[in-house]
Each structure stands twice: as C-alpha cells, then as structure tokens.
Amino acid sequence: MLPFPPIPHFFHTMADDHIRLYIPGPVEVSEKSYRAMSRPMIGHRSGDFAALYDSIQPRLQTLFGTTQPVFLSTSSAWGAMEASLRNLVAKKVLTCCNGAFSDKWYDVALSCGKQAEALQYEWGEPVLPADIDAKLSTGEFDAVTLIHNETSTGVMSPIGEIAAVLRKYPDVLLIVDSVSSFSATPIPMDELGIDVLLTGSQKALALPPGLALFAASEAAMERAASIPDRGYYFDFVEFRKNADKSNTPSTPCISLIYGLQSKLDDIFEEGIEARHARHSKLNAMVSDWVERNGFEHFAPEGYRSVTLVCAKNNRAIDLAAFNAILKKKHHLMINAGYGKIKGLTFRISNMGDETEETIAKMLAALDSALAELG
Numbered sequence: 001m002l003p004f005p006p007i008p009h010f011f012h013t014m015a016d017d018h019i020r021l022y023i024p025g026p027v028e029v030s031e032k033s034y035r036a037m038s039r040p041m042i043g044h045r046s047g048d049f050a051a052l053y054d055s056i057q058p059r060l061q062t063l064f065g066t067t068q069p070v071f072l073s074t075s076s077a078w079g080a081m082e083a084s085l086r087n088l089v090a091k092k093v094l095t096c097c098n099g100a101f102s103d104k105w106y107d108v109a110l111s112c113g114k115q116a117e118a119l120q121y122e123w124g125e126p127v128l129p130a131d132i133d134a135k136l137s138t139g140e141f142d143a144v145t146l147i148h149n150e151t152s153t154g155v156m157s158p159i160g161e162i163a164a165v166l167r168k169y170p171d172v173l174l175i176v177d178s179v180s181s182f183s184a185t186p187i188p189m190d191e192l193g194i195d196v197l198l199t200g201s202q203k204a205l206a207l208p209p210g211l212a213l214f215a216a217s218e219a220a221m222e223r224a225a226s227i228p229d230r231g232y233y234f235d236f237v238e239f240r241k242n243a244d245k246s247n248t249p250s251t252p253c254i255s256l257i258y259g260l261q262s263k264l265d266d267i268f269e270e271g272i273e274a275r276h277a278r279h280s281k282l283n284a285m286v287s288d289w290v291e292r293n294g295f296e297h298f299a300p301e302g303y304r305s306v307t308l309v310c311a312k313n314n315r316a317i318d319l320a321a322f323n324a325i326l327k328k329k330h331h332l333m334i335n336a337g338y339g340k341i342k343g344l345t346f347r348i349s350n351m352g353d354e355t356e357e358t359i360a361k362m363l364a365a366l367d368s369a370l371a372e373l374g
C-alpha cells in the first residue's frame with residue numbers, strides 16, 4: 001500500500017505505450033521504483049533522513065564488497081569520476097583508455113590540472129594488466145583510472161588481473177568506474193584492493209539519473225586528506241565526516257535515495273548471485289540474436305560485457321530507420337552507436353530489471369523490425 005493516494009499523471013507515464021529503453025543507459029525504470037521515489041519529502045538533517053541513510057548502508061556495503069562507508073553524491077557518475085582525480089592525484093594519473101568514457105577521463109584529468117598519461121588502446125580492445133604493470137614500473141604514477149565495463153564499446157576489462165597488478169604497487173591508487181557493470185557481476189572492492197569503486201544510478205541500477213555512489217579505501221582517504229584544493233562539493237573528507245552522522249555534505253537527491261532503498265529490496269530479494277546469473281543469461285540471449293542475424297561482436301571473445309551487447313553493423317543496415325520502426329511500432333529503442341563508432345555499431349542493453357520474457361519480447365521486436373527494413 002502506498003502511504004498516499006496515487007497521482008493520476010504518474011499512471012499515465014507508466015502506460016504501456018511509453019518507449020522502453022534498451023539503450024545502455026538510462027534504462028527502463030520500474031513502476032515500483034517510481035512509486036518509491038514519489039514519497040513525501042523529508043528534511044535531510046532530520047532523524048528520518050538518518051534512518052533512510054542507515055537502512056541502505058549495510059546492503060550497499062555488501063554490494064560494494066567493502067567495510068568502508070558508501071557515499072551518496074547528488075550528481076551523475078562524472079561527479080564521482082572527477083572527484084576521484086581531484087581528491088587522489090598528487091603526482092600523475094595513468095588513465096586506461098579504450099572507449100568514449102575512458103578516453104574522456106584522461107581529458108577530465110587534464111582539465112582538473114592534473115599530470116596524466118593515457119594508456120591508449122583501440123576502441124573495442126580490453127585494458128590488459130601487463131601494460132599497466134609496465135607503466136607503473138616507471139614509478140611515475142600515484143593513481144590509475146579504469147573503466148571496468150566500457151559502455152561505448154561493450155568491452156569488459158579483466159578487473160581481477162588488473163587489481164592484482166596494482167597490489168604490487170601499494171602507493172598507486174586504483175580508481176574503478178563500474179557505472180554499467182555494478183551489481184551485474186562481482187566486483188569485490190576490498191578483496192581486490194580497489195581504492196575507489198564508483199557507479200551511477202541510471203545504468204546497471206536501473207534508477208533515474210542524478211545519483212552517484214562511491215566508496216573509498218583507507219589509503220584513498222589518507223591521500224585525500226593530504227591533497228590541497230579539493231573544493232567542497234566533491235570533497236572525500238567532507239563525505240566521510242557527514243557519513244559518520246548518516247548524512248551527506250549538501251542536500252541530497254532524497255527521492256532517488258528512496259528509489260535506491262526500494263531497488264536494494266529488489267536486489268536482495270532476488271539474491272546477488274541470482275542477479276549476476278540473470279544478467280549473464282539475458283546477455284547470452286541478446287548475443288545469440290546478434291550472431292543469428294549475421295552481425296559480429298565489436299568486442300573480442302573473453303572481454304565482452306555482461307550488461308550490453310555492442311555489435312558491428314557489418315550488414316550496413318539503416319540504423320536510424322531500424323530504430324524508428326522499433327520506436328513507432330514496438331515502443332522500444334536500442335542505441336545506434338556512440339561517439340566515433342556511431343552508425344558503425346549498435347548497442348542493446350540488458351541492464352536492470354529485464355527478464356527472459358522482456359528480453360525475448362524485445363528480440364522478437366528486433367526480428368520484426370529487421371524484416372520490415374528488408
């Protein structure tokens with residue numbers, strides 16, 4: 001039962017004819033999440049907020065695989081990505097670049113006035129541990145940025161092996177973006193020795209955009225405390241001080257946090273392992289469709305994402321027309337490529353709350369639209 005009467009326009013939004021998003025973020029948000037988000041407002045310095053905060057911390061820590069507090073940042077993921085650079089890079093950061101988001105992280109480092117070097121790969125290639133090892137052995141670096149799941153190319157880099165290399169360099173902090181893989185596949189932060197693990201709300205967590213989540217190791221917190229000019233809004237030390245009082249430095253996106261609370265209920269009801277298995281299974285369904293229809297994978301085998309498929313448009317279909325049919329007749333959308341591989345690739349997401357049934361329906365729609373395209 002809702003604590004308040006339903007809002008009429010809200011149900012209109014949820015009508016069956018809305019466009020279901022199979023783009024790799026934002027993704028479909030459940031009616032349950034929207035309902036949770038439409039709870040009446042509370043004061044963020046009130047006991048009610050502290051109770052909300054405390055109700056989600058233990059489960060967030062379990063999901064992150066950490067004993068550290070999980071900070072809630074009212075920003076998209078880029079806020080936490082930029083914050084990690086500003087709080088942790090004193091000497092020079094090695095940015096692992098193999099797609100749109102990771103390439104941009106290098107530019108952001110420079111724009112924050114940090115010394116940075118890009119470990120550059122072709123788009124579609126994974127980041128490899130041996131290359132990082134070679135770079136770190138120079139002793140030039142005190143931080144590494146890694147995008148675990150490059151959403152622009154569908155490449156998932158071997159986080160376990162990369163983290164193992166970083167453990168050889170205790171003075172080098174490992175900053176990991178798990179925006180499109182968080183909670184879909186295991187990334188045990190403390191066990192791997194990850195110094196910052198960050199994610200955002202609108203991709204793997206299937207919430208609306210506007211909330212970033214991150215946790216920082218003791219080493220990261222010590223580094224942050226020694227860095228001048230961290231600013232205020234994204235200061236790790238401020239986040240920690242406030243976390244100790246079950247709070248955030250500035251007014252947080254309370255509605256989204258209610259959504260997160262509800263999402264955590266979903267995740268723990270399903271079970272984390274079952275959630276991981278579901279993502280693998282659904283991803284395999286999409287993969288099969290791609291192969292069955294004569295498309296090739298953009299990412300090499302062994303390094304493919306479990307939350308989306310990025311396919312080469314090797315049949316040179318008219319992706320704009322394809323998506324137009326999908327939207328008009330089937331009320332759904334996929335993505336027609338990102339950045340410099342727009343039109344050359346297309347991406348289909350299986351993030352969030354998708355089920356075998358919804359993925360099967362979506363794939364049937366793709367079949368129908370492909371046939372119509374001729």
Ligand SMILES: *Cc1c(COP(=O)(O)O)cnc(C)c1O
Pocket residue numbers: 025076077078079101147149150151152177178179180200203209
């Ligand atoms: C979408 C995405 C981002 C950026 O997220 P914003 O919410 O737009 O800040 C960063 N990293 C990855 C891997 C992403 O998929």
